[in-house]
Amino acid sequence: MSFDELGLSPELLKAVAKQGYTEPTPIQEQAIPLVLSGSDMLASAQTGTGKTASFTLPILQHLSKKELKGKRQPRALILTPTRELAAQVSSNLRSYAQFTNLRSTVIYGGVNQNPQVRALQQGQDIVIATPGRLLDLYNQRHLSLRAISMFVLDEADRMLDMGFLGDIKKIISLMPEKRQNLMFSATFSGEIKKLTKEFLHNPVTVDVSPPNSTVTAIAQKAYRVDKAKKTELLVKLINEEAWGQALVFTRTKHGANNLSDRIEKAGISSVAIHGNKSQGARTKALADFKRKKVQILVATDIAARGLDIPLLPHVVNFDLPNISEDYVHRIGRTGRAGADGVAISFVSPDENNYLRGIEKLIDFTIPAEVPEGFLTPRKPSKKAMARGEGRGPRRNEPKSERNSSGSGFKGKSRRPSNNSDIEKSSSKGQKNGTAKPKDRKPKKRWY
Numbered sequence: 001m002s003f004d005e006l007g008l009s010p011e012l013l014k015a016v017a018k019q020g021y022t023e024p025t026p027i028q029e030q031a032i033p034l035v036l037s038g039s040d041m042l043a044s045a046q047t048g049t050g051k052t053a054s055f056t057l058p059i060l061q062h063l064s065k066k067e068l069k070g071k072r073q074p075r076a077l078i079l080t081p082t083r084e085l086a087a088q089v090s091s092n093l094r095s096y097a098q099f100t101n102l103r104s105t106v107i108y109g110g111v112n113q114n115p116q117v118r119a120l121q122q123g124q125d126i127v128i129a130t131p132g133r134l135l136d137l138y139n140q141r142h143l144s145l146r147a148i149s150m151f152v153l154d155e156a157d158r159m160l161d162m163g164f165l166g167d168i169k170k171i172i173s174l175m176p177e178k179r180q181n182l183m184f185s186a187t188f189s190g191e192i193k194k195l196t197k198e199f200l201h202n203p204v205t206v207d208v209s210p211p212n213s214t215v216t217a218i219a220q221k222a223y224r225v226d227k228a229k230k231t232e233l234l235v236k237l238i239n240e241e242a243w244g245q246a247l248v249f250t251r252t253k254h255g256a257n258n259l260s261d262r263i264e265k266a267g268i269s270s271v272a273i274h275g276n277k278s279q280g281a282r283t284k285a286l287a288d289f290k291r292k293k294v295q296i297l298v299a300t301d302i303a304a305r306g307l308d309i310p311l312l313p314h315v316v317n318f319d320l321p322n323i324s325e326d327y328v329h330r331i332g333r334t335g336r337a338g339a340d341g342v343a344i345s346f347v348s349p350d351e352n353n354y355l356r357g358i359e360k361l362i363d364f365t366i367p368a369e370v371p372e373g374f375l376t377p378r379k380p381s382k383k384a385m386a387r388g389e390g391r392g393p394r395r396n397e398p399k400s401e402r403n404s405s406g407s408g409f410k411g412k413s414r415r416p417s418n419n420s421d422i423e424k425s426s427s428k429g430q431k432n433g434t435a436k437p438k439d440r441k442p443k444k445r446w447y
């Protein structure tokens, strides 16, 4: 199918051609005609599938057709969970809108509000925003939402994970009831379904990737590795397999900084982004990475949310996420817009439960390899051998290893910790690190 067949105006087709897009992606093919028809829509699509154009193009078309009455005020609102995603959506929207007369602006926290207020005062047709700053400016009476006729909730699952439900409901209450609603989510929990019922009216459902599944263009691989040898393995893979750029995920902010430093020490350029860095530092890190000044970007889940890094060949889960859904989000950073990608997970013995949770969620067993020299063999004790089981821990074994599910679980709580170093998103969702009693039995398997 070509873009010409989707019912888009010549101005939008010209902009799309200028971007170099030759044909619509599956989500664009399905969503654009539906959104143009005026229906509410619930779409399961991850960043990287071309979803941004699938809602921004029809919004631009609708708004350019409607005559402007009176003062220019926001007629479309796009809510995103993070500043980076808001900035990305805004930049895409501007390129698609370049041959129209429509104006858009982006609003997010962490930066001075004055330029945003000035932009609103000039009059805008489309506002892209994160919930907190939007409400902040609304409360200061810098914008009205009474003229909104199209509303997009992007990455709704992540919004809820970040605790934005209250803000979203408040924002919805400030808009006119008669409007078109579009909601995007990569995963569908019970909470998301409830939200869907509350504000979408007879939505059409578009599924480009089945809920909670991973993009098929992505090759997934796991390496069994000692925790202490993960950096060494990463550096070896980067060098020996001559990787280009890679995005590497860690679970904690501190872990991101640490890893980035160690990669630099190995002579590979690297930068870390996480919630403790200022907006300026995050923007610069991302810009340097995009310009290929930096080879490795180390990120926490929250910081990486919505990053648009085209054709990223490698994504590495240096630590497995303790929320299974985050795995789906993370590996959505590769294999973008039809390009092939590889998602590699480093699994240390204490992360076996996380791996099981992820595999259950995606309904797929990730092929695992044991790279030579990177995993200490764990032999069964005589007693366990007699019982036909794996052995318990040796006294001098590192604590993390003793707690692994492979063997030797001591009955301590294995819930993901509330460590403040872990970025906030982990507060909700499926916790795959929670050991059920049956998980606590010593396992016959060892590596």
Ligand code: AMP
Pocket (backbone or CB within 6 Å): 020, 021, 022, 023, 024, 025, 028, 046, 047, 048, 049, 050, 051, 052, 053, 308, 310, 336, 337
């Ligand atoms: P998104 O999922 O919206 O973040 O888009 C991911 C990437 O795909 C962005 O870099 C877009 O510029 C790009 N893209 C979107 N639509 C197309 C298309 N039809 N053909 C090629 N690339 C596209």
